[in-house]
């Protein structure tokens with residue numbers, strides 16, 4: 091490991107000031123990605139700014155039309171939260187299917203979304219539900235937030251404080267997990283609200299999470315598994331690696347989309 095300054099601020103303003111004052115500062119949430127990266131000598135931040143003790147960073151707020159989840163809320167907390175289970179059960183189930191219990195008790199929703207791993211589950215829910223990422227500076231619509239593998243609209247000194255998920259009439263997630271890591275080989279989040287459908291795919295895209303317009307159009311006409319029979323998923327747009335080639339992942343995307351529709355319906 092390296093010499094690193096550790097900060098534990100008690101407000102977002104103090105966290106931002108520690109981050110902007112550092113030579114190469116990083117937000118620390120549950121450390122599930124950041125600490126292994128440091129141990130592997132792939133990152134050597136001069137300062138770690140631990141956001142977990144900041145009031146308001148953990149928990150779920152229900153304003154009737156949307157659920158706002160604090161950025162440092164762990165996956166286990168989201169999975170067990172009664173409001174999330176009652177109002178957006180697809181989101182609670184997604185959180186409960188992340189990694190293993192150790193990962194779910196340390197990993198956070200903000201860390202997952204900021205990291206934007208191409209195989210992570212939460213980005214599919216954020217994009218599929220058309221959520222808003224709330225930061226120390228502004229509010230960013232999901233459609234503008236994800237910019238490709240491990241890349242987001244976040245600036246260096248910008249901290250996600252919460253994510254606001256609008257409620258949907260129907261919403262569900264289905265994933266085919268990698269048996270070793272539990273990350274998605276393909277995961278599809280489907281949401282219907284006011285007659286409009288959003289379909290977000292993770293794990294499979296060569297450039298990270300993305301919306302599938304063909305499936306959205308098909309499901310807007312008829313929200314059923316069979317509506318997806320004649321939609322195409324382009325194998326050329328898929329990731330191809332030792333776990334599965336593009337054609338395999340394209341097929342998985344369609345199968346997971348049908349499963350998500352069946353669960354949501």
Ligand SMILES: Cc1cc2nc3c(=O)[nH]c(=O)nc-3n(C[C@H](O)[C@H](O)[C@H](O)COP(=O)(O)OP(=O)(O)OC[C@H]3O[C@@H](n4cnc5c(N)ncnc54)[C@H](O)[C@@H]3O)c2cc1C
Pocket residue numbers: 116117118119120121122123124125141161162165187188189190193194196197198199200201202204205209210211212244248249250251271272273274
């Ligand atoms: C063995 C294993 C299995 C896993 N399986 C899955 C899986 O099946 N599905 C899945 O989706 N994920 C999986 N993960 C990822 C895990 O769930 C975490 O979500 C992810 O590692 C982020 O962790 P964290 O919240 O602890 O963030 P950290 O590791 O603390 O931070 C990650 C990155 O995000 C930045 N960051 C953190 N919080 C914020 C914030 N609020 N604002 C701005 N930047 C921030 C940090 O600076 C860092 O760059 C797995 C991880 C492990 C180790």
